[in-house]
Amino acid sequence: MEVSLEIIGQKLKERQNILILTHQNPDGDTLGSGMALYYALKQMGKRACVLCSDPFPQKFGYLFTKYQQEEIHPDLVVSVDVADTKLLGKVSGCYADQIEICIDHHISNRIEAPMRYIDAKAAATCEIIYQLIQVLGETITKEIANCLYTGIITDTGCFKFSNTTPRTHQITAALMELQCDFESINRKLFDTKTRGQIEVERTVLDSMEFYQENRIALVVVPQKLVQETKIDSADLDGIASIPRQIEGVEVGITLKERPEGGYKASVRTCLYADASAICGKLGGGGHVRAAGCAINRPLEEAKQLILDAAVQALAQ
Ligand SMILES: [Mn+2]
Structure with missing residues (x-):
């Protein structure tokens, strides 16, 4: 069922052990969304874990500097930027039936969850996570800003794609106010090749x-x-x-x-x-x-x- 971010925020506050699912072949948006939500949940005193069926790519290593892998027995499963349970891959796929909250911006989203928030006008799922963290009343730290910036900048191809909106720029401006490392992130993701x-x-x-x-x-x-x-x-x-x-x-x-x-x-x-x-x-x-x-x-x-x-x- 489609619900508001307020209802999703309420559910996150109620539960204690939260598992965040990202899609296989992870990109900047699924990882940025997952990690931003993770850091916000840690601030709230929750236990949380970000799961991906594939290893986290090296070039996104800076998203995980303060990540602490912990084993949790989830009482809430959230998927971010995942359009279809098929895209979860083997490891995360085990939790496909347990997804309670689905947050995404793919118009083709096919995940059936009790709580869905799909905003196809959002250039990146990170735009939605930015709004969610505000609903939660949590501070957007520099780590969180870097995660959100990463999802936005990768999914818009540096603001070049047609999904880029005035809101995309407004959110990015706010992230720059919060001192996100836009220059080094841009260089790492777009101006460096192995x-x-x-x-x-x-x-x-x-x-x-x-x-x-x-x-x-x-x-x-x-x-x-x-x-x-x-x-x-x-x-x-x-x-x-x-x-x-x-x-x-x-x-x-x-x-x-x-x-x-x-x-x-x-x-x-x-x-x-x-x-x-x-x-x-x-x-x-x-x-x-x-x-x-x-x-x-x-x-x-x-x-x-x-x-x-x-x-x-x-x-x-
Ligand atoms: Mn995306």
Whole structure:
């Protein structure tokens, strides 16, 4: 059921051991949301834990400087930035049936929880968490500000994507007032690449394919390349934005081979095609400009399936 942030705040105050679930292949928004909520709950004297099925990526290490991993027996389970229980992955997935509070900004959210707060106008779940912490009456410390800034800056692509609103900037301004480390975070997340990232980009660029009179660009990231370069899976996210940098390309598709087989498709669109509709056809979802889906097929079939969906979206 859809509820207000006041009701969610009340529930958080009532319970003592709170488990926060983030999505697999964690990004800045799910981790920023989870950690910001964690720090606020610790201030309230709660026991809390942030769970992710994948290891926390190194580049987001600064979010966890004051995190203390503790075993808890949760009496409340909250999911943040998770659009579907399928996206929880193996570890967090064990708690899928126990989610009482679901906080998210994906319009495609499919989680059935007794308390849902879905704001598709929020550029990042971190925008919602910012409001929630205010409802809780908790201080937004520098640590919390850094977490919230991280989610906002990654989900808006440095305020470049169409999801950016005046509210996004108002919240960010407030975080800057609170001395968030915006300069070093920006440098770490956007102006620094590992050697492995550059190696992957070099190979991937060589294999780029074009379709539909160059309106669709597609790249494939084989698992072998990921292993050879020892690249962190979070560092692969940047690859998805490369195809749509090309003039005239409306749909950029990245097919990442998964260790367990099959492919993870990341779709980015420029001006008019709906990325979430493309991925929705294959059981995935996301946002208008950025979406994803899993395709459990060999490469040529996976390619054909996602290309067919993209061609349909271009025709609309
Ligand atoms: Mn998000």
